[in-house]
Amino acid sequence: MTSGAPGGLRDVLRLAAGHRGPIAATVALTLAASALGLAQPLVARDVIDAAGAGRTVWGGVAALVGLFAVQALVQALVRFQLGRTGEGIVLGIRLNLIDRLLRLRMPAYDRHRVGDLISRTDADTYALRQIVAGGLTDAVTGSVGLAATIALMLWLDWTLFACVAAVVLIAGTALAAALRGMRAASLRGRRATGEMAADMERALSAIRTVKAARAEARESERIGGRARAAHAAGVRMAGFDALVAPATELAVTGSFLLVLLIGGARVAGGAGSVGDLVAFLLYMLYLTGPLGALFESLSAVQQGTGAAHRITEALALPRETGARETGGDPPQALDAAPEDGRHPALEFRDVRFGYQPERPVLRGVSFEVPRHGHVALIGPSGAGKSTIFALAARFYDPDGGEVLAGGVAAGATGRSRHRAGIGLVEQECPILDGTLRDNLVYAAPHAGDGEIREVIGMTNLGGLVARLPHGLDTRVGEHGRELSGGERQRMAIARALLPRPRLLLLDEPTSHLDLESELALHRTLGEVARRCALLVIAHRFTTVRAAAQVIVLDGGRIVASGGHEELMEASPYYRGLATAWPREDAPAHP
Secondary structure, eight states, rough: SSSSSHHHHHHHHHHTTGGGHHHHHHHHHHHHHHHHHHHHHHHHHHHHHHHTTOOOOOOOOOHHHHHHHHHHHHHHHHHHHHHHHHHHHHHHHHHHHHHHTTTBOOOHHSSSSSSHHHHTHHHHHHHHHHHIIIIHHHOOOHHHHHHHHHHHHHHHHHHHHHHHHHHHHHHHHHHHHHHHHHHHHHHHHHHHHHHHHHHHHHHOOOHHHHHHHHHHHHHHHHHHHHHHHHHHHHHEEEEHHHHHHHHHHIIIIIHHHHHHHHHHHHTTTTEEEEEHHHHHHHHHHHHHHHHHHHHHHHHHHHHHHHHHHHHHHTSSOOOOOOOOOOSOGGGGGGSSSSSSSSSEEEEEEEEESSSSSTOOOOEEEEEOSSSSEEEEESSSSSSSSHHHHHTTTTOOOOSEEEEEEEEEEESOOOHHHHHHHEEOOOOOOOOOOHHHHHTTTTTTTOHHHHHHHHHHHHOOOOHHHHHHHGGGGBBBBBTTTTOOHHHHHHHHHHHHTTTTOOOEESSTTTTOOOOOHHHHHHHHHHHHHHHHHHEEOOOHHHHHHHEEEEEEEEEEEEEEEEHHHHHHHHHHHHHHHHHHHGGGHHHHHH
């Protein structure tokens, strides 16, 4: 699509499709201004011919002044309408991009860098505004104005027009060569800008690690390399763009001089009137507008085809189906899932899955999580524990087998409906910029103060809330930088508990807790397990021993399953894992 101008123009027209009304209004106003301008040379011709005959036509002079004044007013309206239309187009595309990028399927996030996706909502949409608000409108109005001017020039003197056409053809040939190079440079420049934004986001999101590793210079060089690539593409594009002005100058000024020489010689020889020559020259001057607008619009469209392609590419990324927002529903609405109480909260039946088809991660996994109770997942790194969580939350769908929630196949209900009954606590415990309250009620915005106090007490956050200057309304900073690691962990658990999920997924919930908080959390998990299902990825013995059932994974398969004491007796593999735990966590052997 980027290899040719028609493809790039199709991208632009498709993205601007929802703004046909404002664009049409802008075009209509511009055409009105063009019509007022086209009428002026004819009135001027009549005034000159009348003056040559010894008459003074004051009405014609007044008409010229009136036409000029009205044209100036209409052109002012055109400029305002162009600006408003451009901003409307940017807003519409940004809203579409925001909605699309938040609802993509997880594999799309795996393939694209976050910073690059963000740049498409910012720099690329602004570049597209320049095309549609200026280039596209100028192309339409310039083409119509050019056609009207050509028709009048042919009517006045077809011989002189042939001279003009020859010069314009030469200039157009040079312009076409410049546009071909400009299109390729545009796409390279937009990609380099997106990569620069992605690298900058990468470095700033891990700035403590960057500084601790004394890697500022290396990161600066990496990001600077992207900036230099964008600069090189921009300079190349500017070089091609520099050919547009000389081409336009050749087409207009060269034609004017040629017409002045040939037309003047003909008038001097009595082959034409002064009025006709003046009118033709005025149309030559008027030709500057539509011809220049057409050349500039072609240049703008080619410069923006890279942005249009990247936006179109982002809008074509696959999105999740059935993932409409449910965060505004009150918590009790989540209890209406089609479950009758007889089925496990979660069930995997011979599930097979791989992020890449040739590299399977899960190889026929089957297990159940009862509606109440605590189940622990353990195994070495890469065994498939996090993948089970991803499938349970329907971030991905299995390649084979079935995932069921409450006896209902996950694929039979919408993703939002499925996720409404699941709470997830990630190991990184992401905290959003905002207040403590904002983070706590993120999944349950209608939660009352009593429910908030309940989860604060369950997760031992009361002391934190009490000592902060504004309590729950204290801002936590970007990524929760005002909180300790343990506080972020407990915040994430409280946030997951507030909507009263039927299944709670916890990825090593004790990894950032001190001993006192860990003991308090285990008491909390015991209480939660009586109210809902718990599936916990565990790496610490205390977490494993607290589980009613332990599922042992290795190489994408379940190699053992049962209670802790049972597995210590029956599974050599489990005993090997248990004895590998740190000495202070190691269990007493039976």
